[in-house]
Amino acid sequence: MEEHIEVEGKILTVLVGTMFRVELDNKHQVLATISGKMRKRFVRLTAGDQVKMEMSPYDLNKARIV
Numbered sequence: 001m002e003e004h005i006e007v008e009g010k011i012l013t014v015l016v017g018t019m020f021r022v023e024l025d026n027k028h029q030v031l032a033t034i035s036g037k038m039r040k041r042f043v044r045l046t047a048g049d050q051v052k053m054e055m056s057p058y059d060l061n062k063a064r065i066v
Contacts, residue, residue, distance in 0.1 A: 004054040007063070011049045022051065022063065030055070032063040 009022040012029065018039060022032045032053055034043065045051065045065070053063040 002056065005057055006052065006054055008050060008052050009063075011045060011047050011051060014045070014047055020045065020051075020065065022053065022065075028060075030061055030063045032065050034065045038065065 007024055009024040009030070009032075011020050012023050013021040015021060015031075018034050020032045020034075021029060023029050030053075032051070034045065051065045053065050055063045
């Protein structure tokens with residue numbers, strides 16, 4: 001089973017198709033999408049929101065917002 005890296009960040013911009021540009025605490029920017037449970041419950045996210053994300057250790061430019 002692959003381990004995920006849990007990080008926190010702030011949403012900079014809202015993109016099309018439930019994608020977000022998120023800035024981490026160390027000023028690194030990643031492309032993030034919302035998880036299936038958040039999409040199912042119609043959770044709304046806007047620019048400036050603090051979010052918790054899971055990242056794969058193999059691709060540090062993409063993340064999933066949980």
